[in-house]
Amino acid sequence: MQQNLFLFGFILIKFVLQYFLIDSGYDLHRDEFLHLDQAHHLAWGYISVPPVTSWFSYLIYLLGYTEFWVKFFPALLGALTIVLVWKTIEVLGGNLFACSLAAIALICSALARLNLLFQPNSFDILAWTFIFYTLIKHIQTGKNSWFYWMGIGLGFGFLNKYTIIFLALGLLIGIIFTKERKIFKNRHLYFGLGIGLLIALPNIIWQIIHDFPVIWHMRMLNTYQLVNVNRIDFLTEQPLFFIGSIFVLIFALISFFTYPPFKNYKFLFFTLVSTLTIFTFLRAKAYYAISLYPIFFAFGSLYLTQLLKNGRMRYLKPVVLLIPIVVFGLMIPLVFPFRPPEKLKEVYKKYPELQLTRWEDGVDHDIPQDFADMLGWKELATKVDFAYSKAPSDEYTVIICDNYGLAGAINFYTKEKGLQAITMNADYVNWIDLSREIKNVILVREASDIVSEREISLFERSEEIGTITDPNSREFGTIIHLLLGAKTDINSILAREIDEKKAELRE
Template sequence: MPLDEKRGSSSPVVLPIACLVVLAHLLTASRYGIFRDELYYIACARHLGAGYVDHPPLIAWITWIVLHTLGSSLLALRLLPALASGLLVWMTACIAQEWGGGRYAQFLAALSIAPVPIYLILQHWLTMNAFEPLCWVGIFWAASRIILRQNPRYLVLIGVLAGIGLENKYSIVFPLVGLLFGLLLTPERKWLRSQYLAISVGVAVLLFLPNLLWLVHHGFPFLEFERNSRQSGSRILRGPVSFLVDQARIMNPVLAPLWLLGLAYFFTKEGKALRSIGIAALFVILLLLGMQAKNYYVSPVYPVLFASGAIFLERLSARRVWIRAAYPLCILVSGCALAPLVMPILSPQRFLAYHHLWHDFTPVVFEDEPDRPLPQYFSDEFGWEAMTQTTAQIFHHLPPQEQAHTAIFANDYGQAAAIDFFGPRYGLPASISNSETYWLWGPHQYDGQSVIVLGSDGSGDREHFRSVEPAGNVNAEYSRDDERYTIFMCRGIYPPLTALWPHIKAW
């Protein structure tokens, strides 16, 4: 792939695509409600630290900055994820240009990001998943610059992105291991002898060090959390064929030919120079397939395949203008059809009607859960304030002297975080929970003699309290099934809460 190949920039087309994607996210940012994980990350931002049980600390620090600059409105919380979606469009087009793609390839690469169901979902919320693809794509872009420009200094950039990625989400190890594997299997292994590799590793370790020390100090709780998650029964375990079918579904079936072409491109004569990156991408897909990982874990690798696929299609269709016109049109039509299924464009009532037209087809399924009116990614935005209101009614019906030492205990991090987010406006104290990092934050000053318990069937509470009485019901419309339950008023804990706390951890 000659670097002096004449190719123009498609910025006049790419930038409008990026802006439209950002605008779509901003216009729908406040359509429903706040998402479960967003509530949790806000709680983490109010307990800033170098680590958390189930995730690295970067998202908490980003959330803290947002809260202290833009505020806590849905639009404020979701501005950065929206901008990240536009940046991903632009970066994918830049990769296509860097790798020799002309204006059409750059346009197609950018367009391919817009209608991807899993991106439309994950870049709607302020979570670490919104920023993860940027680190993956940046690493592959830097690796290609090392190869094409014969410049090992980009190894340092890979180290920076790896360190930031580790502070964002531990899954950044997958593209790094894949890239190492790809380099070892090609002549590009020569770059592993560069002095810049040691610098790269040192930079990555230095950036990751605060969280690494936290993990060591707490006994690597993420490993326990991940093991329990795999054994919980909520994770969908997919066979090889089903996993690959899922890839086509969550990435938009119309785009499957493009990323398959992208994989094939690296094994052609034209793509030989970048074969190590193609091997890395294939390795990541096969590795996560073999690990029976969640199907969306591999999604950050696809922008690279869209870029290479766009280059390949541009060359294959050089004399077939109708393909160049028809395929983008198919992408646009599929995007318009799928968007209401994965973005909060329609009201819940109209979504249900539209969903029924698709025979209740859901492009993305995160967990193996019972049927509900809305998909999980929508239902997790409903019911939180209503739950808090019901809890507040129970709390304020207690005598003032009892309120002073009544704890609000949640069996789920989402419930606990919702109480902490909405509770102050209803006069509620901060919650306590045995879930995720809430357990590390402890029982505060409470002795457990008076506890409002959320998310329990009451049977387990009877083992620890002298009296357990139903006090209210949570049954918000459109919320998920496990967010419909009875709230219990529990009194007279035994043994004391401080003695019981180490034994009720739920990771």
């Protein structure tokens, strides 16, 4: 009973913290808008991600489509990850100190940063932790039912993010290196994997029908983002995710070889090594590997509990609990948008050697890219609404944007009923409605992409409405241009552009 009360307390702290760590001056993140718009286009797959995130988006839509609920679900998934680790410790015979240490370590870590944003990452961490939990339960109890739960975890993990495949490969290698490889002789393992395949099958079929857009997406990632990833940086960044509690992870790794009760769980160590090796070889982003670590806090906390159990060592227990909290408190000004951009700039100027403001283009900026991606969106939507109000209400006006961030932000923050922005970028290319005749167009263009004279000549009148004026926004200078009274068939022009874009996706 006491442990459950403490668990509830840690869950409450987790939720409060996730809302506290973002200053009210920030909008939602660019990537969140794409996922939120998927609620209006439910399918078994998308160009950028599998479908699970869209299901959460639909729940958010039903609950009122507000920022509160957008932030709620990542926080919930983060809290459930803590619950799983807590229950793992209980399963392994741990006490309240071990459970509390693991909970504090997870709350005061990079998970707090990932759980700020409505992206597939939070569910990914939960799914990986759940899969580890099922294997631990099988080893402990010998019950084959846990293989079926593992399959369910793999199936829904796949429907959330394809990186679950790398966990599967890592587990395969990790188990082969230990005596637990005997499970490969157990038919229930394959029945469980079959259930996972059945769960994942609708998305696999969707990929086949749509000529595997995931391949195009990975090619784009490799060309524009992963190409800037340094393999050494990937490895050196790993300890930073849990910098205040890295000692717990270290003791976890040691425990598999020095603490007899954990000898049956060595496969976790080899899974960690093999999965990190795969990610390093593929030049993955450093945060892709975060899903590996939560389960290890169960073992590290349990092992430390044994080491600090007797003699003078027991006096170190409060210190061990405080270290993650103190370090996390020191890190908050550096890695969380809990203050306005101008205040954060002052902090980053003091620590240029940390390279905290380096974007995926490999260049250092004034603030981190994630923070710049949370600015300027409400201003944009307000100005687009104004442009929309100037168009005749009885005519179809379409808003065409340069990228999914612009389109999604307008769709989320607009006050105009029925307004829907589109773009040829990402999944939006499949969502464009050409069933009505387009008479007016609002172009939302990045600062470097000016409206051409040819485009203006296709309409009776044109007017530049305004720009995004927030200098800290990644979209600073984006122009809103109103074009009224089409003199030609805009629908056919857009149809050709859509066909060309879809042809690109099939290449």
